[in-house]
Amino acid sequence: MPELPEVETVRTGLASSWTGKRVDGLELRREGLRFPFPDDLENRLVGTRIVKVRRRAKYLLIDLDSGDVLLSHLGMSGRWTLDSSDSEGKHDHVVVHLDDGTMSVYNDPRRFGMLDIYDGESHKLLDHLGPEPLEEWSGNDLFQKLKNRKSPIKICILDQKVVVGVGNIYACEALNRSGISPTKLANKLKKKECERLVTEIKIVLSEAIQAGGSTLRDFKAADGSLGYFPHQFKVYDREGEPCECGGTIERLVQGGRSTFWCRSCQK
Numbered sequence: 001m002p003e004l005p006e007v008e009t010v011r012t013g014l015a016s017s018w019t020g021k022r023v024d025g026l027e028l029r030r031e032g033l034r035f036p037f038p039d040d041l042e043n044r045l046v047g048t049r050i051v052k053v054r055r056r057a058k059y060l061l062i063d064l065d066s067g068d069v070l071l072s073h074l075g076m077s078g079r080w081t082l083d084s085s086d087s088e089g090k091h092d093h094v095v096v097h098l099d100d101g102t103m104s105v106y107n108d109p110r111r112f113g114m115l116d117i118y119d120g121e122s123h124k125l126l127d128h129l130g131p132e133p134l135e136e137w138s139g140n141d142l143f144q145k146l147k148n149r150k151s152p153i154k155i156c157i158l159d160q161k162v163v164v165g166v167g168n169i170y171a172c173e174a175l176n177r178s179g180i181s182p183t184k185l186a187n188k189l190k191k192k193e194c195e196r197l198v199t200e201i202k203i204v205l206s207e208a209i210q211a212g213g214s215t216l217r218d219f220k221a222a223d224g225s226l227g228y229f230p231h232q233f234k235v236y237d238r239e240g241e242p243c244e245c246g247g248t249i250e251r252l253v254q255g256g257r258s259t260f261w262c263r264s265c266q267k
């Protein structure tokens, strides 16, 4: 599943390829993905020029010169391929034709992604999102949010009202680097711990974005597709392996998701 760093990498790729171009055609090859495509999608999109590509949480927001915004989410397995020469893949569901003669193809085997268009004012999926981790978001912001939360900190940082786009992998990694147990109750975290955690979340996400930026060039050279790059994790998916502290990485299930952690260095 694409996490925030992958989505940011996709945003960078789309922005460099799409900005300033006019949409000359749209092919929708199914009724929808996770949700049906809006009936007026083609009418509102074709003929507009792309002004900017932004990201909010794991949503891609494509600003059009009409004032509308095209909203894309990659779901579990979505992928945009730029300058594609082939759009006949089994899971190629959407093709966008641009005025430079190129086509961008959206492929999504599991079809949990989405594509929508809205007036740029408000969208129900965006309205209640919490702060962006890489923008102005401080330890004190987190501390205030957690004051009345009695669930484990791991569960809380996956809550999109607390902070957006951290995701399971980066929650595990940031907690390990912060020395905080994933089972610790959120309202028991001291302000210093919140500061440490916020710092580590920003670092793990930034490192992954940088790694993505460096693989992006190779990816585009290979097949033009964006996202999905290999990672090095300290604890994620490493049950039974040694932690850097000498302890052993364990797995537990919280809220239906696997948590990887080390009880020797996370208290």
Ligand SMILES: [Zn+2]
Binding pocket: 243, 244, 245, 246, 247, 248, 262, 263, 264, 265, 266
């Ligand atoms: Zn450890």
